[in-house]
Every structure is written in C-alpha cells, then in structure tokens.
Amino acid sequence: MKVVxxxxxxxxxxxxxxxxxxxxxxxxxxxxxxxxxxxHWAPHIHKLxxxxxxxxxxxxxxxxxxxxxxxxxxxxxNQVADPIFLEDCKVVVVKMPSVLGDKYEVTEGEE
Numbered sequence: 175m176k177v178v179x180x181x182x183x184x185x186x187x188x189x190x191x192x193x194x195x196x197x198x199x200x201x202x203x204x205x206x207x208x209x210x211x212x213x214h215w216a217p218h219i220h221k222l223x224x225x226x227x228x229x230x231x232x233x234x235x236x237x238x239x240x241x242x243x244x245x246x247x248x249x250x251x252n253q254v255a256d257p258i259f260l261e262d263c264k265v266v267v268v269k270m271p272s273v274l275g276d277k278y279e280v281t282e283g284e285e
Contacts, residue, residue: 180206190272203272209234209263216279217256223269223276225249232263254280 178196180186183205188196190203203223209215209232229245235258241247249255 190269192272192274200272201270203267203269205267207265207267209257209259209265211259211262213259215255215257217254217281218277218279219254220249220251220269220273220276221278222251222273223271224251225255226268226270228266230264230266232259232261234259234261234263 176196178188180188183194183196184192185205186207187203187205189199190205191198191200192203211232225248227247227249229241229243229247231243233243234241236247236255237249237253239247240260
C-alpha cells in the first residue's frame with residue numbers, strides 16, 4: 175500500500191499527466207479541489223477536455239445554475255465555465271483527457 179498526502183499534490187490534483195501525481199496518465203485527471211467563498215475564476219473553456227464534477231461541500235453558481243452538495247455537473251469542451259463560489263466549496267473533478275494547458279480564459283465577446 176502507498177499513502178500520499180493530498181497536501182503534497184498541486185492544488186488537489188492527484189491523477190493525470192503531470193507531477194506530482196499518484197498515477198501518471200494522459201487518459202484522465204482527478205482532483206479534490208477546495209475553493210474559498212468569493213474566490214474569483216475568470217470565465218474559461220477547455221478545448222480538448224470534458225469535465226465531470228461533484229460538489230461535495232458548499233454552494234456555488236456556474237453556467238446560470240445554483241449548485242448544492244451532491245449535485246453533479248458536467249462541463250463539456252468549449253462550454254464556458256464561470257464559477258462563483260457562494261460558500262467555501264469542495265469539489266471532486268474528473269477531466270478527460272488529461273492535457274496540460276487546456277484552459278483558456280474567454281472575454282464577454284467570445285462567449
């Protein structure tokens with residue numbers, strides 16, 4: 175058995191085509207992410223990856239929807255993600271495939 179602390183991973187990402195990771199693969203990424211209330215993320219897209227998310231704790235808005243713990247939401251490639259963290263949030267994220275740099279900020283005119 176191997177034990178690794180989540181705190182040793184980068185921002186909560188622990189499986190994917192990056193280091194450090196507990197499993198290096200280009201097939202998918204897995205992360206357990208923490209976001210603080212009011213944390214700002216610019217609207218962005220992924221051109222190659224689809225993202226599957228489970229909101230574990232907290233409350234957030236994204237793509238015009240208010241989400242609560244237990245909600246699963248899918249952001250498909252080229253769909254604008256515009257998260258607003260209304261409370262401290264914990265999210266399990268699976269992205270397929272794992273492609274470093276596949277995050278592109280968009281401006282209002284590009285949406």
